[in-house]
Amino acid sequence: MQNTVTPTHCPYCALQCGMNLTSAPDGTVEVSERADFPVNRGALCGKGRTAPAVLSSSVRLTSPLVRSEGGSLVPASWEEALGRIAGRLGRTRAEFGADAVGVFGGGGLTNEKAYSLGKFARVVLGTSQIDYNGRFCMSSAAAAGGRAFGLDRGLPFPLEDIPKTGCVILVGSNPAETMPPSLRYFTELKENGGTLIVVDPRRTRTAEQADLHLAPRPGTDLALALGLLHLIVAEGRTDEAYIQERTTGWEETRAAAMAHWPEYVERITGVSVPQLREAVRLFCEPEAAMVLTARGPEQQSKGTDTVGAWINLCLATGRAGRPLSGYGCLTGQGNGQGGREHGQKADQLPGYRKLTDPAARAHVAAVWGVAPDSLPGPGRSAYELLDALGTDIRALLLMGSNPVVSAPRAAHIEERIRSLDFLAVCDVVLSETAALADVVLPVTQWAEETGTTTNLEGRVLLRRRAITPPEGVRSDLEVMHELAARLGGEGGGLEKGFPVDPEEVFEELRRASAGGPADYSGITYRRLAEENGVFWPCPAPAAGPGPLHAAGPEAGALDTVSDGPARAGEPRTGTGVHPGTPRLFLDRFATEDGRARFVPVSHRAIAEEPDAEYPVLLTTGRVVAQYQSGAQTRRVDELNAAAPGPFVELHPRLAERLGVADGDPVAVVSRRGRAVAPGRITTAIRPDTVFMPFHWAGEGRANTLTNPALDPISRMPEFKACAVRVEAARP
Ligand code: SF4
Helix, strand or coil: CCCEEEEEECCCCCCCCEEEEEECCCCCEEEECCCCCCCCCCCCCHHHHCCHHHHCCCCECCCCEEECCCCCEEECCHHHHHHHHHHHHHHHHHHHCHHHEEEEECCCCCHHHHHHHHHHHHHHHCCCCEEEHHHHCCHHHHHHHHHHHCCCCCCCCCHHHHHHCCEEEEECCCHHHHCHHHHHHHHHHHHCCCEEEEECCECCCCHHHCCEEECCCCCCHHHHHHHHHHHHHHCCCCCHHHHHHHEECHHHHHHHHHCCCHHHHHHHHCCCHHHHHHHHHHHHCCCCCEEEECHHHHCCCCHHHHHHHHHHHHHHCCCCCCCCCEEEECCCCCCCCHHHCCCCCCCEECCCEECCCHHHHHHHHHHHCCCHHHCCCCCCCHHHHHHCECCCECEEEEECCCHHHHCCCHHHHHHHHHCCCEEEEEECECCCCHHHCCEEEEECCHHHCCEEEECCCCEEEEECCCCCCCCCCECHHHHHHHHHHHHCCCCCCHHHHCCCCHHHHHHHHHHHHCCCCCCCCCCCHHHHHHHCCEECCCCCCCCCCCHHHHCCHHHHCCHHHHCCCCCCCCCCCCCCCCCCCCCCCCCCCCCCCCCEECCCCCCCCCCCCCCCCCCEEEEEECCCCCCCCCCCHHHCHHHHHHCCCCCEEECHHHHHHHCCCCCCEEEEEECCEEEEEEEEECCCECCCEEEEECCCCHHHCHHHCCEEEECCCCCCEECCCEEEEEEECCC
């Protein structure tokens, strides 16, 4: 037998780097360079390089576990485990109503799983109570993008455009740690004569590469953007012809910005007026420029308005919907983009359709073979859903998420999870959340299953199965199929709507998304394999035979795709194959009138400002060697050696005041709890702020401290700024 080489993609972040997986007859799996994938051109970070370690980890789950009478988790057969889940979910539904059963998904699930999970919740369980951890990732950018442009796609242009623009403002993003292979786009930008401005309260590895680093106080980047817009107007740098032709709402936005004098903004943010002026000069002088945001501005209780303020900056200067210019969000999770498009979000149906739109309900209901009225309405957002556990929501099915570590106010959420009548978790290892479950199902992971993801550029990709999963492990799709069979009630047969073959699920997803904002109907597994990914929207051909037409109009309603007006940036190719849409909005935005909408916003304080009792700001984030809640990466020796545990980054002046030396235990206390971790003293952080990475559980869990104050539109919690007290934690 010979080695098998499979071209595929990394299981972790939204860059979705291409890699080759070589599996040997002895079962070993190695990662090697895959230079033909344009996004990373072979480069990988340590997480991607070591990803196979989780496949064969000694802590990998290979048998279902059920809670014994004695209270411990013990191995059980699949039959018993599935029977218990179906029995408890069914009884909860019968006794307390469908909304007493909750479903919680993840931004790492493939498109097929996310699609099936949304359908499972609404068709099999009949519950409205479904949301996912992607709500904690980029929902504010999605809300702001939708509000301004009529459509949310993380980047409306491919990454390859970045080196060709004139200036990039990177707001609250640290790709040097979160997605290192992407850093080359910014390096090339500088080599080509462009400039990089980084906005971050910390002097991160990315900020060190910047031509200009602005370090605002956490939670004040909305004011910063307004101050820049004020100067742009005052210096006569707006693009009036563009504003006139391609936007609406400028006058109100202009007036709001003019109320934010540079000196006032300096007082709020700590960024000096000369630095503001320099940023404006660098951004406005070149012909093209971009603003890219990430979790910094997004994970705030005013995240939608903060991102909106940066979008306004682009619109006022004519830097959106033009070549090499625009606003984009650097999505974080592996399938953060696709995961928010196909129905596991509380308010959404596949194809990025709205659950409240009667036409969308009718279309998707037809594909699913159910009555539109049978589909529940929108449910609670992620934090609100987790907060309702044990009260309104009595039983929970959780897939691909670890909220005990990743949710804000995590000790409270852990307590809510413990108070459930019943919890079922599908995972590859016994995460901190799985350890609390009544039933744990061991499921396949990336290299053991085929499926699609959509990277931060909106490029739909095929991850191929490269190895056989361990015995005893089944895929999430099989789990939903089996549970549908058991929960089908009289007549049964619901499982037929939940195929276990991912390509079959994708074929249905194509029909369900056809005509929607995120239209995948022209994408097939074959194209994905041949073309190295396809950018959505990609409608099916206007005419001609194919699997979609064969399915019949009642199943696919393809006619909604063929004759409608061209969407923003969408090339029409007659009856040929649609090439996909790498660049959006070049001709028109996706709003009804084709114009982008300015939305006036004003500075407001974070939900919890420092005071005498809690005088310091806490901000949280990531380190290069760990991923999200660490459920997978904390099982990899090489990554643990590089990033063994949590820490508290603090300025020497604060350390001196506390009397702590580098490495001493430091306690960080907020109104929600206390965390302790070794101090790391550095001048790279503001003296009024401490930083903690959030990848770990236990005593150093950063999310014990974070504030669940929600953005009123995106329902994003305020992970990025809360008031804390910092103390030496000597024994
Ligand atoms: Fe690429 Fe992200 Fe995987 Fe690292 S974690 S290899 S940056 S996809």
